Structures are given as C-alpha cells and as structure tokens.
Amino acid sequence: MKTAITGSIAFDYIMTYPGKFSEMLLADELDHISVSFLVDDMARHRGGVAPNIAYTLALLGERPLLVGAAGRDFSEYCSALEAVGVDTSGVHLYNDLFTASFFVSTDQKQNQIAMFYAGAMARSKDIQLIDVLPDKTDLVVISPNDPTAMRQYVASCKANNIPYLYDPSQQVARMGGEELAEGVDGAHLLIVNDYEYMALMKKTGLSHDDLLTMAKVVIVTKGSGGSIIHADGREYTIPVAPPDAIKDPTGVGDAFRAGLLKGIASGWDWSLCGQIGSLCATYVLEQIGTQNHTFTPQEFVTRFRLNFDDHGALDALL
Ligand SMILES: Nc1ncnc2c1ncn2[C@@H]1O[C@H](COP(=O)(O)OP(=O)(O)OP(=O)(O)O)[C@@H](O)[C@H]1O
Ligand SMILES: [Mg+2]
Secondary structure, three states: OOEEEEOOOEEEEEEEOOOOHHHHOOHHHHHHOOOOOOOOEEEEEEEOHHHHHHHHHHHOOOOOEEEEEEEOOOHHHHHHHHHHOOEEEEEEEEOOOOOEEEEEEEOOOOOEEEEEEOHHHHHHHHOOHHHHOOOOOOEEEEOOOOHHHHHHHHHHHHHOOOOEEEOOHHHHOOOOHHHHHHHHOOOOEEEEEHHHHHHHHHHHOOOHHHHHHHOOEEEEEOHHHOEEEEEOOEEEEEOOOOOOOOOOOOOHHHHHHHHHHHHHHHOOOHHHHHHHHHHHHHHHHOOOOOOOOOOOHHHHHHHHHHHOOOOOHHHHHO
C-alpha cells in the first residue's frame, strides 16, 4: 500500500533552566521585560507530526512518502529519515528559511516558556499535493500543518477521489467549524484525542452520530485509557500496552497513528490495527523525543505477543 503523509516537519529545541522563571518576572515591571535565562542543557530533537508518523511506520517495514515543507537546516534530518526507510521525495526544500522550530524551556517548577517558529512550514500551502503523489496513492494522511495547506490537501483528495485520513489534532484549536466539517465530511478515517473530539463537536455543532455518518471510521484516543475505534457500525475498545517507564508523552499520538496505518496497509481487522498503534505509542512513551525509539520487527512482534493475541497475523512482519 502506498501511503503519503502530510503534516508539519519540525525540530524541537528543549532546554532546562535550573532556577525559577518567576524570580525574574517582576509583577510591576512586566510592560518592559528584558530577561535572559542561562540554561543548563539543550537537546535538539527531530520532530513534526508527519516525520514522526513516517519514522515509526518505516520501522514497521513500510516505505511511506513524506510530504511537507522544510528549510535549509533539513539535510541531516532528511538523511536520517531516508536511512530508516522513509521516502522523502515529497519534501519541498526552502533554502531561504529554517525548518519549523519549537523552542521550549522548562524551569525547576515545571513552568514553561515556549516559542513556535513556523519557518518553512508556512510554505506547505504552495505544495500542489496532486503533483507530488504517485499515480497509485492508496491513502493520504492529513495531519497538523499550516491550516490553509490542510484545507487545500482535503480539497485535492476529494477532487481526485483519493481516500484520506483526517487528523486535525492540535490544529482543531486554530481551525474554524466550517473547515473542520469540510475535512471530516468524506474522510476515510477521522482520528483525534478525546479532548480534541469534544472541541471538534463544539466548533462544528455536529454530534457524534453526525460525525459517524460523515467519516467512514472515527477513532478517538484517550491517553492511558486506550482508544475507541468506531467502524462498520461497531465500537472496538483498544487497551494500552503497559509501558516499562514513562519518560516523555510527546509524540504518542503520532506513533499510535503509525501503528494503525501499518495495520490498515496489511488489511488487518480494527482491533489488531488499534493494538499495533497502542504498542507503537508505548515505545515512544519510554523515550525522550519522538523519534528516539527503535525496534526490529522481531522485537516488536515478541513484545506484541506479551500483551495481545494476533492469531499469528504478525508473522507477516518477520
Ligand atoms: N500513559 C499511557 N500508557 C500507555 N499508553 C498510552 C499512554 N498515554 C497514551 N498512550 C497510548 O497512546 C495513544 C494516544 O494517546 P493520546 O490520546 O494521549 O494522544 P494525543 O493526546 O494525541 O498525544 P500527543 O501528545 O502525541 O498529541 C493512546 O490511545 C494509547 O494507546
Ligand atoms: Mg495528538
């Protein structure tokens, strides 16, 4: 199955400040702030929703096509994705800009100051999706990105009869009810977390039943509560795969989507698709960063069978 994954491509710069930000934020002086915090450490992680999904999908043996906009600092990141098996030929490079970058500093009290620079991501609306996709694309994933680009990709999939998975996720906050409804209507699959699902219903004025008639399959993830897949007039309850340790929840949702996509590409039933998603999410939970986990197909299958029963289907991964 040929899957194209669209969405943000970004770096995450993560810093830790050994003091308290509040000590330098003087209540009477807030209209002319000039503060600089000397941080102890900084890590730069590869991130962005689309490469996060593509990375885990490649670990599972697929070769997804990554579609997005990146900047002049992307070449090393690009090589790392290619090395794991991601097809990066759908990435457009804009050498006058940096790749989208998220800068976050956390103090001793877990207070955070963050900035998100959109950089090249703002150009993703210039990508003509249909020109980038191979002739036989089976599924396009539309994940959080520049909102205009997301809307255009939806229109493009509809106009060309290409099935798409609609994953507005954190962009539900930014998007209007009308464009969200447009994305859901006709989607092969809608996936969001439970909070985003509530916000989506509120913004669109649509009920759960309405959404079920608009998208073929609706998936709602609920953190440590697992997920629910509404498909074929049924509800599949998907449990989590227990983590050995929780180090960083960032990117669990993306990994869940990758596992789910592997199941869909293999033509497996919804329970199995969801369970593969759960285990992928658990691998991410156990590492800091969203692409620092790794497993071989054999390791994945062995661990899967400690938690779930695939009735031998996962032999296909070996
Ligand atoms: N604490 C946990 N333990 C085990 N599995 C978890 C845990 N949290 C999340 N997961 C798995 O990850 C899936 C997606 O999690 P969640 O609903 O939190 O996504 P999200 O809010 O979109 O995450 P993200 O921070 O990546 O945006 C869950 O359905 C579950 O399978
Ligand atoms: Mg999410």
